[in-house]
Amino acid sequence: DRDVTGVQTCALPIFHLGNDKGVVTPTVGYYAQGKVYGTYTIETEPGYFLPSYGLVNVRLDWRNAMGSPLDVAVFGRNVGGKVYKLGVASVLPQLGIQSSTYGPPAMWGAEVHYRF
Secondary structure (H helix, E strand, C coil), X not given: CCCCCEEEEEECCCEECCCCCCEEEEEEEEEEXXXXXXXXXXXXXXXXXXXXXXXXXXXXXXXXXXXXXXXXXXEEECXXXXXXXXXXXXXXXXXXXXXXXXXXXXXXXXXXXXXX
């Protein structure tokens, strides 16, 4: 059993659009989290391990769009929509209550930067 935690990012080739139209850079990232020791939960005996998971993030940057001081980007985080637990809080033996914190769902967005 391996415990792997980390981020691997790959910036793909940069595309120069020519005629001062700007530069486009696609990026793909993969985040991996190995299993993490948890606490007593409803699902298990004491000594529960939160399972490992992996997330894919993507981004497309366009710098100096159309020759302007404008940068535009679109991105996606957790593009596969992975459902995963970040942690468990439990007072199960005392009160019979347990709560879990889940990671964020898939998210898509855009960014615009203007340089003065």
